[in-house]
Amino acid sequence: MKFNVTQIGTVHSEFDEPADPDAMREVASTIVVDEAYEEALYRIEDSDHLKIVFYIHEADEPTLRGPRRYGVERGTFACRSPHRPSPIGTTTVELLERDGLALQVRGLDAIDGTPVLDIKPYAPSLDRPEEADDDRRDAPRGRIKRGIRNREREELLLRAGEIHGHFCPYLALGVMAGVHAMRELGTESEGMEDLVAVVETNSCFADGVQTVTGCTFGNNALLYRDYGKTAMTLVSRDNSDNGVRVHVKEREEIIERDYPEASELFETVIADRDGTPAERERLTERWQAVAFDLIGRPIFDVCDVQTGVSVDLPDEAPIYEDAQCVDCGESIMAPKAVERDGETYCRDCANASYLQLDGRGLSRIEPSE
Template structure:
């Protein structure tokens, strides 16, 4: 069997280091002149699969120790010491300049021979679709297991709508807690997240932990603290409290001032709003690189009241509008059931101010 070298990698890493660090840098794949025409149309693709040769790797073991503990066979691991010497990774294509491809996410050192390049196609290459049908949180649980915090933040950004420091803090806390507790939940209230604020922090908690209002695993306590307690119904809990609450003022003055103008006072221009989002993103991805102890005080097994499993309520119908309501939310007037709106009764609303009591006029 013959392999043809079609390109070489140019990277700042001359020797192998942890793949997690290498995949967070940009590299160049310099294609040989005789293969340059084969790059025609490659700019149409956002991601590429790169096959390369581990030219500095010697020998292999059929069974070896894993970085995260335990042992696995060669073909059940990501070890660079392969029987064939072939490595494969998916990268983001940043741009093409002639025979040079600028990519992000390539875990190959400088001088690595490349033997093939092809577009990544999710409908053909995504192996986790069937796994995700069985477990909707398959990908997120995998990110937690391997502590791929940057990927978790990307997921949280999809849900939250933008990146910001407190979203990143929520992601950081939840990823750390679930790793320590070694718990995963399928939305069945076995793992609870008790949040003490309704800020961006709580969205990071929801995405990573899987605890939401609708699956009754996210408990909101209107205390106004950047804090969360993860509780396992099987026993044990962890509370995370943001101790370093002045980090924006101390470390990110420009972003803090822009936030006050754009968000707090609603006086910023579109250009300033764009600048704030750029700074927020930069800060968010810096935060997740830090050790948890820099930002949080972590307490184990605190005293906390654990709510019962959510009951299933009977339904009733409003006598005025005819709409169905939970029986416990119905208002009884003259032996008739009404919804709170038709009864002009008080109700509780969760909004940007926290929990407030409202009343229909």
């Protein structure tokens, strides 16, 4: 069945052909509404955000699958491919300014000359089905999962900041790696051991990975390999030959090349442990800006991705018996106990060596007598 729709306005954009939608969303564009519909704009300024319905006039022949820029291929109705049986686009934009018939907006991924079919105010209660707070008890990762599904990387970075305490480039890279790997595997994490992340560094990067993948030290789904590389591999236990490894190429070089001011400040304040309070403050500010800039960049700008990676996984975490230290009286996982003259001690009381994960990575510590 065919329907008639009406063009009510036109997009004016600096993009006159399709480009990276993320890049297009960054810049402001203007929707000029046809004079006949002026009355329909009455009080549109009351809305901060609008939903724009437009006709994708330069779409290719429709396809029923993808193509997709990221992740697993999906059917056209399950993704945002422009090549659709009904080539209609909908995007939520920020209304920056209205000047008569001209609406200046940010966030519109439509090229110059795109016919606009309709404009509606964005209504969070209708357009964004937030899970009720009670649901968070049943689905503690509900919001994070939604963020991964919708590629809301900035939102996920904000969440990672909740455990990391500050925003920095490596946290952002960890979030990006996590999102990419989760989408590539087409998987979700329930915070059990069926999905495992292997991190090769315990820097800020690891916190971004933990937030997004839900694989943490606490749920035994995070493995630490002391390679000193800014890399992570995500793999499902039931298919351990199909891991996705994301490796940050060039590490510091990215920051040095693309964010030189932040890089210099980092050298002074962190690497040389020098720098005035003002410089420290400025670094925090620059570091945060770099993090939020990086998070919007395509992953392939900064990372290498390998798929089909085989991962050697340990067995699921055993439940150990408890032992008790005869000296301090505290309980210990039995295999961690030390026997001395037929008595059971904890490593601390026995002054025995132990493994420690710290800023240097993993090392064996020999306690001094």
